[in-house]
Amino acid sequence: MSEPYEAGDEIPGGSTLIEVRVAELRQLFDAMDPSPFRSRDLDPSAEEFIVGWARELPRDTRLALLVHLERPAGQPDEAQALRNATHAFFQDRGRAARLRLTRLFQRGRVSLVIGLTFLGLALSASQLLERWADAGGFVRLLQESLLIGGWVAMWRPIEIFLYDWWPIRAEVRLFERLAAMPVRIRYGAGDADAWRRDWPAI
Numbered sequence: 001m002s003e004p005y006e007a008g009d010e011i012p013g014g015s016t017l018i019e020v021r022v023a024e025l026r027q028l029f030d031a032m033d034p035s036p037f038r039s040r041d042l043d044p045s046a047e048e049f050i051v052g053w054a055r056e057l058p059r060d061t062r063l064a065l066l067v068h069l070e071r072p073a074g075q076p077d078e079a080q081a082l083r084n085a086t087h088a089f090f091q092d093r094g095r096a097a098r099l100r101l102t103r104l105f106q107r108g109r110v111s112l113v114i115g116l117t118f119l120g121l122a123l124s125a126s127q128l129l130e131r132w133a134d135a136g137g138f139v140r141l142l143q144e145s146l147l148i149g150g151w152v153a154m155w156r157p158i159e160i161f162l163y164d165w166w167p168i169r170a171e172v173r174l175f176e177r178l179a180a181m182p183v184r185i186r187y188g189a190g191d192a193d194a195w196r197r198d199w200p201a202i
Helices: 044-055 076-136 137-152 154-176
Strands: 004-007 016-022 063-069 183-187
Touching: 004 076, 016 044, 044 154, 076 137, 076 154, 076 183
Parallel strands: 016 063, 063 183
Antiparallel strands: 004 183
C-alpha cells in the first residue's frame, strides 16, 4: 500500500503533532471573514482546538501542525498558502496579546500612583487624628478605617504586578510558538477536482 501524499514543511524529529482533519481547507477558516485567504482568520473552533492542544503541552515542546485533508492535492502552493495564513493569524494573536500586556502594565503604573497617593493621604490623616485619639471610640474607628482604606487602594496594582501579567505573557509565548510551527498537509483520496470547490471559496 502506497504512502499517503504529503506536502508542506518538513517536520523535525521530536516534534509533537497537532493533528486536524477536514474535508476542505476552507473549513479551517472563518467563513464570515471577507479577507483574502492568506490573511483570513482561523475558524474559532479550529483556533480553539489548536490553541487548546498546544496549551496542554509543556512549554519547551516543539510544535507542528498536520492537517489531514480528505481530498487529493489541488494547487501546488496550497500547503505554503496554508502555512503562511496560519502563521500570519497567530502572529496577529501574539501582537494583540503583547498589546494587552502593555496596556495592563500602563494601568498598573497608573493604579500604583493612585494607590500610593491615597495610602499616603490616609496615613497622614490617620496621624493627624492621633491628636484626638482620646476623644472617643469614633476617632479611633475613623483612624482604622483610613488605614484599611489606604491599603485596600493598593490591592489593584498589587494584583496586576503579582498575578495578572504572567498569564498574558504565557499566551504571548504560546502564540509565538504557534506562529513558527511547521505546517504540513496529508492528502486523502477522492475526486481529483475536489479542490476546485475549495479554492474558489477561499
